[in-house]
Amino acid sequence: DAGVIQSPRHEVTEMGQEVTLRCKPISGHNSLFWYRQTMMRGLELLIYFNNNVPIDDSGMPEDRFSAKMPNASFSTLKIQPSEPRDSAVYFCASSFGENSNQPQHFGDGTRLSIL
Amino acid sequence: GEDVEQSLFLSVREGDSSVINCTYTDSSSTYLYWYKQEPGAGLQLLTYIFSNMDMKQDQRLTVLLNKKDKHLSLRIADTQTGDSAIYFCAEIGGSGTYKYIFGTGTRLKVLA
Numbered sequence: 486d487a488g489v490i491q492s493p494r495h496e497v498t499e500m501g502q503e504v505t506l507r508c509k510p511i512s513g514h515n516s517l518f519w520y521r522q523t524m525m526r527g528l529e530l531l532i533y534f535n536n537n538v539p540i541d542d543s544g545m546p547e548d549r550f551s552a553k554m555p556n557a558s559f560s561t562l563k564i565q566p567s568e569p570r571d572s573a574v575y576f577c578a579s580s581f582g583e584n585s586n587q588p589q590h591f592g593d594g595t596r597l598s599i600l
Numbered sequence: 601g602e603d604v605e606q607s608l609f610l611s612v613r614e615g616d617s618s619v620i621n622c623t624y625t626d627s628s629s630t631y632l633y634w635y636k637q638e639p640g641a642g643l644q645l646l647t648y649i650f651s652n653m654d655m656k657q658d659q660r661l662t663v664l665l666n667k668k669d670k671h672l673s674l675r676i677a678d679t680q681t682g683d684s685a686i687y688f689c690a691e692i693g694g695s696g697t698y699k700y701i702f703g704t705g706t707r708l709k710v711l712a
Contacts, residue, residue: 489642516698528688528702541699576642588633589700591642 487511489592491577497598503565506595509558510579518589519552519562520576528576534560567599602626606689606703613711618676620706622689625670629691632665634674637686637705646674646687676708684710 490509498504510517519531531544537554545552549568554560564571574596578589604624612618624632630651635643649656649663649672656663662675672691676683689703 527704530699533698535698578643588631588645588648590645591635593640593642596640 489577489579489590491575491592491595493595494593495596495598497600498567499600500569501566502599503563504567504571504597504599506562506575506577506597508560508562508577508592510560510577511590512558514579514581514590515557516580516582516589517554517560518578518580519560520578520591522574522576522594531562531575567597569599572597572599602691602693602701604689604691604701604703606687606706608704609707609709611709611711612679614679614681616679618674618679618683618708618710620674620676620687620689620708622672622674622703623670624672624689624691624701626691626693626701627670628693629670631692632663632672633690633692633700634661634663635688635690637688639685643688679708679710681710681712684708 517534633648634646686705690700
């Protein structure tokens with residue numbers, strides 16, 4: 486069974502550039518989460534979608550960050566313009582259900598380095 | 601607010617048992633999870649326990665939950681070098697919530 490698929494696995498870009506991270510959730514899952522992981526702050530929830538609708542974006546750090554989910558099988562997280570402090574590993578996770586106790590399944594992440 | 605705490609490091613010898621501990625503050629937690637993260641990889645769900653259970657066993661893994669003390673542990677029997685990873689404890693609150701509260705992770709090092 487295919488798990489959560491994220492692309493790219495690694496991204497290195499210069500400060501000021503636009504960065505787009507992509508996620509394909511597990512088929513049939515209707516909840517999707519974007520997380521950021523850093524040594525200093527651990528895992529932070531950035532945004533949560535349910536049935537393609539953003540439910541909670543309170544974790545999005547700044548207006549430079551935006552996320553979309555145009556359909557049930559695809560989501561993007563965009564940073565524009567990027568800054569060195571955005572360097573982190575970004576994870577996408579999906580689960581089944583709303584307000585769900587079903588476990589979240591994580592992708593392998595995108596390791597982002599902003600120079 | 602809710603908080604989940606774990607010790608940062610644990611070192612064990614191959615073949616011994618490992619016990620990774622976690623404490624949480626949210627008394628309305630319904631499910632508690634253990635995830636494993638290997639270098640360069642995402643979080644892999646290992647097991648989870650519903651809050652009305654005291655224990656759950658799954659092959660080499662045993663989860664113990666002490667709800668009164670808000671203490672969760674993960675025991676790995678016959679620890680192998682492949683078990684070296686970071687282990688995260690996470691909890692989710694009562695009905696109507698979706699947000700996991702993650703611990704800081706415990707880095708397990710298995711010595712050959």
